[in-house]
Amino acid sequence: MTERVTLSQIAKQCGANKSTVSRVLNNRCDASFSVQPQLRDKILRVARQMRYRPNLHAQTLARRQTRLIAVPRLVPSGDSEHVPGIYDAVTSHLVPYFREHGFEVCSTYYDPQHDKTLLPPWGVDGLVVMHRSPSHLIDELEEAAMPYVCVNCPTGPAGHSIQVDDTGGAELALGHLLALGHRRIAYRRFRTHLPPLHSSMIARHDSYLQFLSDHGLKPVKPHDGPWDEPELYLRKIIKAGATAVLAYDHVEAIRLLKASQKAAVRFPQDLSLVCFNDEFPCSMVMPSLTSVALPTAEMGKHAAQILIEQLNGQLTGESPLEYVLPETLVVRQSTVSCTM
Amino acid sequence: MTERVTLSQIAKQCGANKSTVSRVLNNRCDASFSVQPQLRDKILRVARQMRYRPNLHAQTLARRQTRLIAVPRLVPSGDSEHVPGIYDAVTSHLVPYFREHGFEVCSTYYDPQHDKTLLPPWGVDGLVVMHRSPSHLIDELEEAAMPYVCVNCPTGPAGHSIQVDDTGGAELALGHLLALGHRRIAYRRFRTHLPPLHSSMIARHDSYLQFLSDHGLKPVKPHDGPWDEPELYLRKIIKAGATAVLAYDHVEAIRLLKASQKAAVRFPQDLSLVCFNDEFPCSMVMPSLTSVALPTAEMGKHAAQILIEQLNGQLTGESPLEYVLPETLVVRQSTVSCTM
DNA sequence: TGTAACTTAGCAACCGGTTGCTAAAGGGTT
DNA sequence: AACCCTTTAGCAACCGGTTGCTAAGTTACA
Incomplete structure (x- = not known):
């Protein structure tokens, strides 16, 4: 990893303490903290000038949450031609929704041959599972109390899911x-x-x-x-x-x-x-x-919604949600009246 | 993020110091460190029992490297039908190769409308870029000295790339x-x-x-x-x-x-x-x-290879590599002799 | 028996942020 | 002038690992 600008460097530049810088950059102005506009502006300016980007690993460690969602993707085995399912369609609707709510999304790669877990080695706050997975992997998610939602695939006993009809x-x-x-x-x-x-x-x-x-x-x-x-x-x-x-x-x-x-x-x-x-x-x-x-768009949106609610602790205690979304028929040329 | 088993907990269980546990679990037995088999086994056993999984964010912070590779993916704009290109094919060949070399891969989502950077907010060791990206984003990678390789898309002045002929x-x-x-x-x-x-x-x-x-x-x-x-x-x-x-x-x-x-x-x-x-x-x-x-398989493999060499510092000082890979013709039914 | 050398393992600093608590400075009141 | 309250900002611990260095315990050898 390449070295990046740190909080302390900015703090030194501004002649302030890194905690102050942290609070300013995170806009933490609760009852217990305030800054003078002058210092505040200086910190913001210097941070922008130095192209400061917080280290998410450090933030994660300190905040104990990542605001990161993993979407495991099946690694196609062998050299079989890649045949698209609905994974991409759903994912592309998932992403903007999560982002609006301050979550980042990443696809991880799950290789059934080698991987023994759906969880990425780096921490995430939740998962959207779109592939039928061995049940012990789902069990593992539940044991780890990892929020997840299954989309169009079987879930565990306590897992919410989006199904299609x-x-x-x-x-x-x-x-x-x-x-x-x-x-x-x-x-x-x-x-x-x-x-x-x-x-x-x-x-x-x-x-x-x-x-x-x-x-x-x-x-x-x-x-x-x-x-x-x-x-x-x-x-x-x-x-x-x-x-x-x-x-x-x-x-x-x-x-x-x-x-x-x-x-x-x-x-x-x-x-x-x-x-x-x-x-x-x-x-x-x-x-x-x-x-x-x-309904790939709906699937994506609902999945995101449910997971976000879970993460906000709004879904505790309830029995698992299962949304069943309707499918629709698109009539084209391949069906005609029976002439027999 | 759900709470996980930590090194210290294991250390306490074993009556050892967390540094010892860390070294054992990472097999750090250089000249300057050794353990008795007895303690070693105990640590390993307890770690397995407690289902210890290291916190990658903490590791990253301490080690200053992630062993994580990001592969930005374009978020399709609007509701346009998802039309597959070669992204998935290349990526599916990329992943196993990186894994063999101890790197994890994740797809990040790049939305040209909103995102001002190709870099994910969490740290990564390198990038494989497969989409034509605004040049200032590539420039940013170079400024940040972030190892990257472009596949089938324009690179920056110092970037290696895989092109097809x-x-x-x-x-x-x-x-x-x-x-x-x-x-x-x-x-x-x-x-x-x-x-x-x-x-x-x-x-x-x-x-x-x-x-x-x-x-x-x-x-x-x-x-x-x-x-x-x-x-x-x-x-x-x-x-x-x-x-x-x-x-x-x-x-x-x-x-x-x-x-x-x-x-x-x-x-x-x-x-x-x-x-x-x-x-x-x-x-x-x-x-x-x-x-x-x-040649999607070759593209994936070469891209991974080049990036890994970069990460190992084997490619410093050299002028940027550009592999140009040959394409092949697959003859099927849609071409026949001209009869005109 | 004293000491050098080696084995084994712990201490503590550090990675880059976050946050509870405290301290200093400034302002107003009696 | 003494006192209190508010504003402003810093100290230091902590998140969960890693690692340089040192210390304690053993063995070998003079």
Whole structure:
């Protein structure tokens, strides 16, 4: 770390004591402290001249609070292509809100392979967790009494969380298809053989089954079990009479789009397509994708709000908050009336 | 900040002095210090039992170094859709490398609207800058003698940097088109009326002009000046006889793809398409995009390497390093032989 | 037995701020 | 002039570690 201007240096310059300088710069003019305008101005001037920037480590040590929020980010393992989820969207809404309230935000990097904690080695006042994390890591947060809020991922027993209503989103999407006359609706699951990485993998699939059952429809196979390559999957569901597909996310949807040529399926004429996650490039592909938008702005804002309240001690004693935010449907070109 | 176990508490538990505990936990057994195995083990055991985690702020203060690297990230302004560049790809390669060398990495958020510095308010040992930043911010880094390395963006007079060879990349792309028989090659500029946000906007365009000129070809208008909507742009270049397009980035390319229907152009039959940035979803759109891949892994690794060497004082006195890394061409479906 | 040399561990200052408490200076009143 | 109150500002301890130096205890050797 490069050497910086310190309080004492400023104090010496001004012929004052560093405690005075500290109080002036922090505007600590309570009943027990005051300065003459003359000295005050001099201190402020000198500090600006010397480009004084307080050492946050020292401040943290003395104040016992950092006003720093960590947002752990998953380090992508291996050389897999970076596929964007909603992390960035939510984070970008989180940051300004925290800043308005005097908190800084930093992303830390959590590598499931190596890291044994979500907590950064430097102190923070709180965390916003956006990835499903091993429960012992969440437990650790609670043991350490570290304020945190989970966004779109499972929380611990005492943790507040922001969830999205995937069931409602699925209903919007499926209702839309139903209204367009579709009766044979398939579900395209997430691209992995691994056990569910995220609760949405279960929620979206379950909601699919529930909705169909509620409306007297039968699921189109395959909707679970082993993962088929896109082309094979399309052939299977077409054979099974599907006229529409609900995809786990935009990436799956885009892969289906791509496989359509080989599988001799035309979107949307032969098959309508809806997906979760209205993120790039949903609006830019051809046909543009009808998709369920997660309320990323709201998620970010509420998460920040809850965490700030926690930090201000306004949420003690209450039972954990769980906000469930609605999703919305953005209709585009990939869904059309059923012609079958 | 929640209260944590401190050195002194451990020391008291062990009936030892905190300095001894500190040295044991940090394995400081130089010539001037040693402990009996018995005490050593006890300290280690108690520390583990009490789940001791050193306070990094205190350590930083005492050691005068943080072993923390900041990677500023642009806060997207307004509600614009998050469009991924290569930031994430590079960062994900940066992190493991730094960690292997004992450094932690955090992303900080830089908001051009409000922030007057790239430096986070807490101390860091160095920065990896990946966004074109106002030059006075870079100057500030140099004045503060803060080690930094710029990746794919302009650096200050004394700053090391990692650049990519956009000219080479353009030559690969254009050479590929040339080999396929294309002679009327258009260039699709970045989607903004603003002055160049990034040097690549100039470099790629210039390289385009240079290559054509070198090979006795004429640019297809419009390749600069006001930005046209994708559809209008396509109509214009088709009218001008274009058989291929080089796009500034994958987002532009995808937008062109989308506009093709309205503009009555077929990719790749009527128009071949190459773009810079081989990122999601280049391989997943239809037709998949022939694209120039930036060496994100290499960029991350070299950036980390240079910064670590700087931090170790191995790079003093030398003139600034500038690594220029080659780009590679990934040929996919969007480019075919010219049939005109 | 005295002493040099080595091992083991503690003292205390320091990193750069913050803050409770106290002291000095200034002003007003009796 | 003595006294009290208020304003102004400094002293010093503290936050939780790190580290140079020193002290106590052991062993080795003359």
